[in-house]
Amino acid sequence: MRKIWMPVVAIVLSAAILLCVYNVLYDTRISNQQAELTGKLRELLPGSTEFVSESFVSEDACIQFVYRGETGFVIGTRARGYAGDIDMLIGVSSDGAVTGLQIRNMEETPGLGAEALTNVEFLSQLIYTTGDVAIAQSPTGVSAVSGATSVAETSGGKEIDALTGATVTSKAIVRSVNSAVAFVTGSSVSTAATSWGG
Amino acid sequence: MKNRFMLNTLLAIVVFVLLLCMMLLEVFLPAIILPAINIPLIVLISLVALLLDHLIAPGSRRSYVFIVIFSFVTFAVLPLMAGFACVHDFWRYGVVGCAVFTAVTFLFSSAVHRLKTGPKARAAVFAVAVGIFLASQVFSGMIL
Numbered sequence: 001m002r003k004i005w006m007p008v009v010a011i012v013l014s015a016a017i018l019l020c021v022y023n024v025l026y027d028t029r030i031s032n033q034q035a036e037l038t039g040k041l042r043e044l045l046p047g048s049t050e051f052v053s054e055s056f057v058s059e060d061a062c063i064q065f066v067y068r069g070e071t072g073f074v075i076g077t078r079a080r081g082y083a084g085d086i087d088m089l090i091g092v093s094s095d096g097a098v099t100g101l102q103i104r105n106m107e108e109t110p111g112l113g114a115e116a117l118t119n120v121e122f123l124s125q126l127i128y129t130t131g132d133v134a135i136a137q138s139p140t141g142v143s144a145v146s147g148a149t150s151v152a153e154t155s156g157g158k159e160i161d162a163l164t165g166a167t168v169t170s171k172a173i174v175r176s177v178n179s180a181v182a183f184v185t186g187s188s189v190s191t192a193a194t195s196w197g198g
Numbered sequence: 199m200k201n202r203f204m205l206n207t208l209l210a211i212v213v214f215v216l217l218l219c220m221m222l223l224e225v226f227l228p229a230i231i232l233p234a235i236n237i238p239l240i241v242l243i244s245l246v247a248l249l250l251d252h253l254i255a256p257g258s259r260r261s262y263v264f265i266v267i268f269s270f271v272t273f274a275v276l277p278l279m280a281g282f283a284c285v286h287d288f289w290r291y292g293v294v295g296c297a298v299f300t301a302v303t304f305l306f307s308s309a310v311h312r313l314k315t316g317p318k319a320r321a322a323v324f325a326v327a328v329g330i331f332l333a334s335q336v337f338s339g340m341i342l
Contacts, residue, residue, distance in 0.1 A: 007206035007268045011275065014214035018279040021221060029225040036228040084234065107234045109339075117231070 044091030044100035047071040062179035072099065075180035079172040083107045086116075086172050090180035096130050098177060106169075113169030122170070125160040131181035133174050135162045202261045204254060206268035209247040209299065213272055216243060217280040235277060240295050241334040244302040245327045252310065252323055260307055262300065270296035305330055 041051045048069025056066045064087070065076040072093035078085050084107035091100040101123060108114045116122060126133065136159035162170035181187075220232050233239055251258060273295025277283040283291055309326045 003201050003203050004264070006201070006203050007210060007264075010207045010210035010214075011268070011271055014210050015275050015279045018214065018217055018221070018276060021218065022279065022281045025221070025225045029228070032225060033228040040229070105231055107236070 040089060040102060041067055041069065041074045041091075044074050044089055044102060045069045045072050045093070046099060056183075058183060060179045060183065062176055063183055066183070073180075073184050075183055076104075077176035077180055079176045079179075081106060081108050081172040082113050082166070082168040083109060086169070086176065088173065088176045090177055092180050092184045094184070096181055096185040098127055098129050098181060101126060101177065103173070108166070108169050113163070113166040115163055115166065116169050116173060119163060122161070122163050123173075126174070126177050129158055129177065129181070131178055131185060131187060133158050133160060133178055135167065135171055135174060136160060201255055202259045203264065203268075204258060205247060205251040205260070205303070206264060206272070208250045208254070209244070209269060210272050210276070212243055212247045212250070213276050217276055217282065220282065221280050235282060235291070237294070237298055237338040238331070238335050240273070240298045241302055241331055244299045245306065245331055248303060248306045249323065249327055260303065262304075265303055266296055266300055269299040273299070302330060302334075 038051065042049060045051075048071045051067040051069050051074065054066040054068045054073075056063065062077045062079050063075060064078050067074040067076075072091065074089055074091045077088045077090060079088075080086075085105075086103060086108070087105040089102045089104055090098060093099050103117050106114065106117065108116065160174070223230050224232060270292045274288050274292030277291055278285070278288060306326060309330075310323055313322045313326070
């Protein structure tokens with residue numbers, strides 16, 4: 001029992017150091033996050049350099065925040081994926097075309113849904129879309145991207161291929177893109193990519 | 199150097215180091231996606247602490263009362279101090295972290311006590327840890 005002081009000291013010291021470091025680096029963290037966000041906004045909406053945070057009213061719970069630039073908007077979205085929420089930034093030009101997108105946070109399965117972070121072939125299908133995007137349904141089920149990309153144009157919308165083994169994640173991302181475009185254009189959100197497994 | 203409080207001390211150190219690294223990454227690499235504080239991560243932390251405890255003080259006796267108390271405090275307080283949890287998460291992180299750590303400690307200790315001693319014992323201990331980690335990923339996938 002004499003050595004019970006060891007874990008007590010370890011916990012107290014650890015808590016004190018973490019709290020001190022948190023407070024000391026707080027301002028640095030905020031300024032670095034703001035600088036990174038500003039750079040990312042300019043990247044997602046080419047042609048815009050200054051951004052203003054816009055207050056908004058939206059029935060779509062997917063929309064989290066809105067930044068207005070000279071050439072359009074950057075919309076922050078959150079959609080429910082397979083293992084947690086997927087936070088995204090989506091650049092949409094004033095004429096309703098997606099100019100860029102980035103996944104900011106996700107907890108999807110490594111090797112499956114987490115591939116969405118870096119799978120350029122999947123994400124590039126969403127660039128320059130103008131809303132009403134849906135996951136392509138082949139006769140035997142959902143068609144998927146594993147290497148090559150195939151895109152089928154359908155009347156009134158665009159079908160894209162899902163990530164292999166990550167249909168729920170793919171639909172969540174498409175849902176976010178559709179919501180962002182619908183917010184800018186004022187149209188209704190397509191429900192084609194919203195239902196789990198559907 | 200058998201000390202039944204060594205495990206809890208090592209747990210606090212491992213959690214501290216992990217949270218400090220995550221804080222620094224969050225400050226200087228704000229675009230990075232940090233791992234969520236979920237069951238597989240808590241299992242990983244627990245296994246690292248258990249392996250260190252086995253290397254430093256093999257065969258230490260376990261006092262599960264103190265394991266429960268100290269692990270609750272560790273998982274409830276340290277993420278709060280590091281800014282990765284709010285006050286509302288205090289009880290959730292504490293209870294879940296305590297339960298997972300206690301369960302992993304029991305499983306690991308039970309398995310290690312049944313291993314034969316000898317030159318291959320250290321590799322077997324690491325294999326037990328890997329097996330428990332993989333099993334926890336399957337389990338968390340089932341309950342999510």
